[in-house]
Amino acid sequence: MWQLYQFPLCPFSRKVRLLLGEKGIGYELVRESPWEKRDEFIDLNPAGRTPVLVDAERGTVLIESAAICEYLEETVNQAPMISGTAVNRAEIRRLTIWCDEIFHAEVGEPMMRERMVKRLVHRQSPDAGALRQAMKAGNVLLDYLDYLLDHRTWLAGATFSLADLAAAAHISVADYLGGIDWRGHEQTKRWYSGLKSRPSFRPLLSERMEVISPPAHYDKPDF
């Protein structure tokens, strides 16, 4: 049985969980708070980051969400999420990286730092300016997703893919932390509403991170 080391608001772990769910792969959750820098976790992953996917029986340790997703894609035929021509696959990977790096750096990471890490670790109040800047950046990045969804059925093209899972994972964390202003983003809102209704997404939406409550609309498919 796979064990996934993660915490509820880790967007990279959410991406892997959505992929595991879509592919129908069973797994157990292991709670890991990377900011605690637990020795045993650093031994497992010297970079100290979640997610890590472990099969203790086989001695398999998979690290870095992108490497984990590629592994699952290569080893499980069901529900292919990096499919199509080589050019299609490059576009799926481009947008997945866009979510993991650009969206995360400009929106997810500052929201997590201000509203989660400061509260849980440093017992500090969030910086209002940093929150405003993250929401403003999120607004611009959601415009880009609106643009893509104006021209395509799914984010990377005609097919549902890892790019959709990655975007939903990152948006869900920012949304939980009150970082998404949905006004004026009808295309992305409609697409996200569909994602929220998928069986792979339901368990994530019902989870809560200690101390921090999401806004009322967070887990509603119609919002």
Place this chain on the structure above:
Amino acid sequence: MWQLYQFPLCPFSRKVRLLLGEKGIGYELVRESPWEKRDEFIDLNPAGRTPVLVDAERGTVLIESAAICEYLEETVNQAPMISGTAVNRAEIRRLTIWCDEIFHAEVGEPMMRERMVKRLVHRQSPDAGALRQAMKAGNVLLDYLDYLLDHRTWLAGATFSLADLAAAAHISVADYLGGIDWRGHEQTKRWYSGLKSRPSFRPLLSERMEVISPPAHYDKPDF
């Protein structure tokens, strides 16, 4: 003919160039300075980052170095660089991401910001404290590479792989900018010396970035 949008000290472009070189794929260089935020380049890649690999005749535009490397690996059989079992491939990808994210964030990015961007764009002097911190971080990260090379022939295992190309690309940029103290890193130094001697690496080592000179040892395979 492929055209690669890049600048000489972009580590992600260097990784792609090493892979193109190893696979024997011809390409032209197009100089792009992403900090200029040129409109035509933003049209090509909304994220505004190098490298971008373009085949104008076929209308193919490939964005994000990880997506480009996977594309080249999928479409060109020669010199496979993400090979072996699914677990081997996951390890190659983990270490490639480790270089692209951890090494870059802690060493490459601060070295580039302090010694390149500040000089070329802001006409400022580097911050000595930031440089010291990057070199200190580099020392710790090179210890990890030493450890890997104590146990393995190549970084990701028994086979020369994309992880070696990625590490060489990132180290070469930090080394150009005077950010690597090689003392005490005999394993990594021996490995890097072998990398520097490869035909794929020679063209990169002979290039210079305007205004900025590398240290004397930079392009010498024996250093």
